[in-house]
Amino acid sequence: MSRGTTRGPGDPLGLLRKILALEDRKGYQDTAVAGGLANFVAVQARTHRPGSDDGHAAETLAALARLFRGYDQLSIDERRERVAQAGRLLQRAAGRPPRPTVPAPTAPRDVQAPRVERARVPPRAAAPRRLARQARVSALTDPVTTLPGVGEQRARQLEALGVRTVEDLLYLIPRRHKDYSRIEPIGSSLFFNRECTIKGTVVSVDQQRTRTGKTMVVAEIADDTGSVQAIWFNPYLARQLHPGLPIAVSGRIERQRGTLVLRNPEWELLDAEMLHTGRLVPIYPLTRGLYQKQVRTLTRMALDAAAHLIVDPLPEEIRRRHGLLPLAQALEAVHYPDSEADERAARRRLAFDEFLVLQIGLVQRKVEWQAQTGHAFRIDEELLATFEDRLPFTLTAAQSRALGEILADMASPRPASRLLQGDVGSGKTVVAAAAALVAVADGFQAAILAPTEILAEQHARNFSSLYDVLPEERRPRLALLTGSTPAGEREAIDVGLRDGTIDILIGTHAILEERVGFARLGLAVIDEQHRFGVVQRARLRAKGYNPDVLVMTATPIPRSLALVLHGDLDVSIIDELPPGRQKIATHWIEGDRRPDAYRFIRKEVEAGRQAFIIYPLVEESEAIDARAATAEYERLSTEVFPDLRLGLLHGRMRPAEKDAIMTAFRDHEIDILVSTSVVEVGIDVPNATVMLIEGADRFGLAQLHQFRGRVGRGAARSVCILVADDVSEEGQRRLNALVETQDGFRLAEIDLEIRGPGEFFGTRQSGLPDLRFASLGDLGTLQSAREEAHRILSADPTLSQPVHRPLRERVDRFWIPGAGDLS
Ligand code: ADP
Ligand code: MG
Secondary structure, three states, rough: OOOOOOOOOOOOHHHHHHHHHOOOHOOOOOOOOOOHHHHHHHHHHHOOOOOOHHHHHHHHHHHHHHOOOOOOHHOOHHHHHHHHHHHHHHHHHHHHOOOOOOOOOOOHHHHEEEEEEEOOOEEEEEEEHHHHHOOOOOOOOOOHHOOOOOOOHHHHHHHHHOOOOOOOOOOOOOOOOEEOOOEOOOOOOOHHHHHHHEEEEEEEEEEEEOOOOOOOEEEEEEOOEEEEEEEOOOOHHHOOOOOOEEEEEEEEEEOOOOOEEEEEEEEEEOOOOOOOOEEEEEEOOOOOOOOOOHHHHHOOOOOOOHHHHHHOOOHHHHHHHHHHOOOHHHHHHHOOOOOHHHHHHHHHHHHHHHHHHHHHHHHHHHHHHOOOOOOOOOOHHHHHHHHHHHHHOOOHHHHHHHHHHHHHHHHHOOOOOOEEEEOOOOHHHHHHHHHHHHHHHHHOEEEEEEOEEEEEEHHHHHHHHHHHHOOHHHHOOOEEEEEOOOOHHHHHHHHHHHOOOOOOOEHHHHOOOEEEEEEEEEEEEEHHHHOOOOHHHHHHHHHHOOOEEEEEEOOOOOOOHHHOOOOEEEEEEOOOOOOOOOEEEEEEEEEEHHHHOOOOOOOHHHHOOOOEEEOOOOOOOHHHHHHHHHHEEEEEHHHHHOOOOEEEEOOOOHHHHHHHHHHHHHHHOEEEEEOOOOOOOOOOOOOOEEEOOOHHHHOHHHHHHHHOOOOOOOOOOOOOEEEEEOOHHHHHHHHHHHHHOOHEEEEEHEEEHHHHHHOOOOOOHHHHOOOOOOOOOOOHHHHHHHHHHHHHHHOOOOOHHHHHHHHHHHHHHHHHOOOOOOO
């Protein structure tokens, strides 16, 4: 292996030597360089005119240019002679004895001796198109192993990406595309630092060692305008590349000490269909052991082998109305678009499908649901007034308005589904309690569903103390049902629910179990809605005679989006906090000031307060997060706060363990709770006054706001400390926004501005099945899909017309039971 002597445009003669050697090895077919030798030498001669640089080289080049003029017209023997002559010219120019790479005239072809140096042509992977033809894909649901070359190992890797079937591959959407569609002559000086593709011939391949001892493969690639070095840090490539290969390489060209260099470019053979270079090249999500090239080959193969099986769920009329591509075309273009516009159109089509299926499901549910009659509650105004009067506070205007909207729903015979949005601490609980009271006063029961045991318990306590102000005979009788309710108590609850001696059941998922039956369920309240899906909502409803449903969430969503997204819900918003709320002082510090933060926490704990310390997502793995948080917990317990009571909470713990820790924290058996992001949204520990968030820039704005909402719930002054170093520009905007405002809706808007609506909506927050292409930035598409959903359903409410059959299949598949279960 040689130490890299770089040779580029600065050494045209060296380059020519290699090319001539190659021409010799290839039997004088004029294939050593793309465009032919005559052309190549002429261009070289033009770019190195006498006087410009090395005059000596320029003269030689001029001579060579004359020598090679008309080379392509010559016979093989004549060509051999020219090349030999050129070799002598070059030799003279170098003033050195002939180098072995410069060809001496060789014997005629037919008596040719085997050449040791001749590169072995490696068996080349067949092009995907060719392989696709061999594939026996008979249905889109065939497993990926139906495709040639996909064995068990590959199938496992794909499975990690959620790809099991050929159809999954079609829907494995690239994260983005790299634009390698600009094909440039090497000699063009216009393209530095821009991504582009060059087409040329491999002139030499060399293995070298970097200063750090890694092996790199350096290939020189030439076209008729110059040459460029391609460097890969992958020794394996030395076996795949050899002089004479026509090749396309894509990447960013840099100039390095006078040499043009491409680092780790994408490459492929020129005779192959262009998958990896020379076009908009898809960049896929990957998993360990899987490479872009392999995934591209697979998606190409899947598209070719299965295109004929794709059935478009959208009738042509709908496509035409909304200017949408046919599905097969969209799937092709979302992977291998001809242009950015092509790709956008493809994504739009796929997003439309997704929105449509989503909206059809939502609208269908709403229509079905509202076609039934529910109960028109008689509102006991007097009791309500007593309740409000005796509360320890006055309802805010926003609370009153929301309650008014809910009561109007209840008073109407139409079964209602309402989303109650209110920032953390805005007082949604009391509104729900008032609604439940109205239901009970009219002889009905209410159910309150919370995502975790600790939140259910918290609600039970809160409801009970709110109702305490009522005269005893008017007080609703409450029961709490969770996974850890003892069997005996459960039975008592079952009985009480059926005979109507329990008015309000508060609990977790346990409420949804089959055996839980109500005598007269009239109102169902679901807290922290994003943990429950449409399916749970439906199940809860089914327990009553079309009870009204109230869904509460603390994740603010701008109203326009909420209306469209929660297609089956009406929306109320509490956009005002109760008066006298303390501002939570929010500070952003860098890691070197951590000791100050620790000192502050210690001071608060000594004053009888409690603190949260949150650790960020390290990677998208709970196991790794848990380990990182555990390590920090160890460090904090032994080095920083050895004398204080610390608790640890992470996603790898069992629910019962998590609940036990949260309960201990609530009951002040723990001073400092060290946690990953699993810490409960909605948990109320009024004595906690410090929220320290490590790696704060790694969290989304909504989540940071939720964390912060865990403190400042009592009378004491609270503080939120964000720790983050080297924050990206976007991260800075987020952290600054958090420091500046405490208004959740304002933060939601800022978040929307920063991230764009697509990102803004993790589906987790929306409580809906996964949206993969649909981006809410695309409100236009969303709206037209919603209109289309209405149009389709009003003509064919059950999608039973043949033309709607494929669509119905999609809807059924999208809305499979449990798909909405995001808890
Ligand atoms: P969230 O909307 O986050 O669920 P809560 O219902 O838990 O908020 O209310 C937060 C706190 O505010 C509770 O302690 C509650 O008693 C109190 N609260 C609710 N409404 C008012 C009000 N109008 N005035 C003063 N305090 C209120
Ligand atoms: Mg709450």
